[in-house]
Amino acid sequence: MTPVEPPWALLAELTHGCPLHCAYCSNPLELVRRSGELDTGSWCRVMCQAGELGVVQTHISGGEPLLRPDLPQIVAAADTAGIHTQLVTSGIGLDAARLGALVDAGLRSVQLSVQHADPQASDRIAGRRRSFADKARAAAVVREAGLPLGLNVVLHRDNLDVLDAIVGLGLDWGADRIELANTQFYGWALLNRKQLLPSRSQLTRARESVEAWKTRLAGRTELVWVVPDYFDGTAKPCMGGWGAVSLTVAPDGTALPCPAAAAMPGLDPPNVRERSLEWIWRESPAFNAYRGTGWMADPCRSCERRDIDFGGCRCQAYALTGDAARPDPACHLAPDHPLLRGIVSESALGAPSPAVPRSFRTAAGRGDRV
């Protein structure tokens, strides 16, 4: 058996609490209540164990991690463990004093989300008034502190047509990196797929625009295009492979090979309250379930791309077929690919109803499979 390499990254989801209500959120529908969150000591222990395990970088995320008053202590624990910390934030609540405390604790970079280049449209998509103004202020505070700033924009039907303006906004705000992330359909985004799926022509125009920007910005600002795999006919190498490069710890301590795996019944994920990260990463059945290529069936098993895309995304295979071990329907060779083609052509007909905003209130009683 090939030895298990240490993970490179830890996604630490400190809380599912969030001041925004984006319908494209990839958090699970069953959000962890604030009362169920790990306490400060437990998060500090997770960071210490992550450092010992070999984790190099942690993305401190949520929900909105700024809702945790103990954020500086958790950042400091990661820094002491030798882990590079990046704050993934909506920017709501990030002022100079708060950022100063985080920088003192060891914070190294910030990834800020924005929903649209137009303030009103951004507020509407985020479900919060004046959130765009808060984000603009947060970007300025990060630049003043001299921290690297990444801008993350989730792309969908409502903002793909203004991609040029979005890149322009990122440049105005002084972003070093602009991530243009086509919506990945998990959690709330899966629930709202009909409302979010763009048309093929929107994507074609956006892709051309990104290529032009990449040429123009080469060597200055990094531009990342996260592929819309529903449309491409190829499976993405999701998470760099299951249990291969990163792990997620959810707000209640559930440890997952990827954030969306919370929705997979039968996975029986371990919890950091009961097990060490070392055991979780190397020994737990959940992390070994789809590791490597031994679990694959045909056509993946005999495919020359199996070590490149790892058979695609397990969560997507489960969400679309009910079986996480099937080839990802995003792949044109997968037996279930026609299913995806059907979903994409249906999206051309438009959405029958408004999107469901992400919130604790609207979560009750909804399943993750659509």
Ligand code: SF4
């Ligand atoms: Fe990837 Fe499987 Fe498709 Fe081959 S058949 S390209 S391994 S998803």
Ligand code: FES
């Ligand atoms: Fe879970 Fe792709 S999102 S494996």
